């Protein structure tokens with residue numbers, strides 16, 4: 001069964017990015033009723049700390065050394081996490097903007113799954129190669145400010161360029177962004193922004 005992998009990255013109950021994802025998924029289910037939707041809530045599922053055996057496993061692989069037993073066991077957990085993502089036909093990431101970037105849990109997830117021999121390959125002579133197959137991916141980014149033009153009152157959105165680059169590094173370049181914002185401040189602009197984003201997301205879902 002084809003699969004949509006949804007990485008849900010807001011810890012809020014009344015989350016704007018999660019609500020946007022719901023608008024998207026409702027329409028997606030109508031368009032593709034036979035698809036499996038695998039939701040990973042990165043705040044509810046436990047992510048290993050990136051230290052000790054799992055960290056040393058990365059350096060062992062980068063240095064061309066065999067894993068120790070402890071490193072192999074630690075790496076197996078990461079492999080399962082990465083596989084869940086790698087085997088998806090479509091990807092949806094819904095996330096808040098936190099301090100101009102992404103929440104630390106989402107960064108932790110990338111730090112865990114961006115691994116040599118798993119999601120990228122390194123060749124000392126030729127450089128880096130992505131190992132994942134490209135697939136349509138949508139990122140819903142909710143922010144208190146309005147970053148539709150890439151800037152908000154002189155402040156820069158560093159979440160979108162980071163996500164675009166890290167996904168491209170592992171092979172996923174077919175990425176579209178749906179920005180939800182402003183979500184803070186006066187009620188009317190926030191309502192209009194939410195409605196516009198949900199309309200856009202429903203449209204995107206119909207052809208996704």
Ligand SMILES: Cc1cc2nc3c(=O)[nH]c(=O)nc-3n(C[C@H](O)[C@H](O)[C@H](O)COP(=O)(O)O)c2cc1C
Nearest residue numbers: 010015016017096097098099100142143144145183
């Ligand atoms: C820790 C933290 C940092 C934030 N940093 C920013 C920021 O840099 N820029 C911004 O526009 N909004 C910022 N916000 C506001 C959130 O982006 C906004 O509330 C958004 O709706 C959160 O998405 P969510 O509702 O899906 O959780 C921040 C909120 C929190 C909790």
